[in-house]
Amino acid sequence: MDLRTSRLELLPLDPDEHAEALHAVYGDPAVMRWWTCPERASVERTRQLLTEELAGPGALLWAVRRAEDGAVIGVTGLLGGVALPGLTWILARRAWGRGFAAEAAAAVVDHAFRHVGHDRVEAWVESTNTRSIAVCRKVGLTERGRFVQRYGHRDRPHEMIVLGRAGTPDPVSVVHLQPVVQVVDVAATAALLVAVLGARVSFIAGEPAHVAGIVLGPWSTGPGLRLVRPPRGECAPVELVLDVGPGFVGLRESALASGVAGVEPIVDQPWGRREFALRLPEGHRVVLSTPS
Known part of the structure; x- marks a missing residue:
């Protein structure tokens, strides 16, 4: 036609x-x-x-x-x-x-x-x-x-x-998804994410801090997560996967330079991704992934 x-x-x-x-x-x-x-x-x-x-x-x-x-x-x-x-x-x-x-x-x-x-x-x-x-x-x-x-x-x-x-206005739209990660020291973990990932702290509350909003980038909003201190100080380890772009290798270098423990080697995965991981003090595993 x-x-x-x-x-x-x-x-x-x-x-x-x-x-x-x-x-x-x-x-x-x-x-x-x-x-x-x-x-x-x-x-x-x-x-x-x-x-x-x-x-x-x-x-x-x-x-x-x-x-x-x-x-x-x-x-x-x-x-x-x-x-x-x-x-x-x-x-x-x-x-x-x-x-x-x-x-x-x-x-x-x-x-x-x-x-x-x-x-x-x-x-x-x-x-x-x-x-x-x-x-x-x-x-x-x-x-x-x-x-x-x-x-x-x-x-x-x-x-x-x-x-x-x-074609017609969407009745419902999820604008943002923010995982919640339990950490013992909210302020220290926020500072670590700023140093390693170039994150930005959007808010932090409490003395000592018991909750913080983390934006994974320099802008006012974007991919992010919330850090919270659990009531009894016990944190079940979780795994987070971050999809990153051209700065992939530089992020690993930043992680090594920061002294964070458990920075893993870069691995070419069979599903077409290059990945490495680091661990936060509570045992949370953060995987950084980019296309091969």
């Missing part, structure tokens, strides 16, 4: 028909900077990539054609083989800065809700990709969460933002 906007025509993607024109997109390193794979070296490699993307279960992809001159300038649509419909778009560099991406993405979102029957769509955008984040906001997607990912051609992991939009 063709889709039309005031300036664009969205045509069902045909790898054989559109690969040559789209190689100007997928063969450009600047355009592919945030993509899941590096730039394609040939028209045939571009055709192969388009074919693979179309093969995902539930994929709906369109070639973006400019109405004024008939030039094919990119691709937009919904990714297949994902848990929730994944909004995607990519445009030739010559088409940047004119609002085409938001115009095309808005048409896809409208089609997804009105004609396909989806009740929500989401987009995964790298946190440094400010252009794509702006497109998401223009078409009504808002931030729903963050996680760390590493593409196979990258030498470092990166932070991804999940932005989403529901």
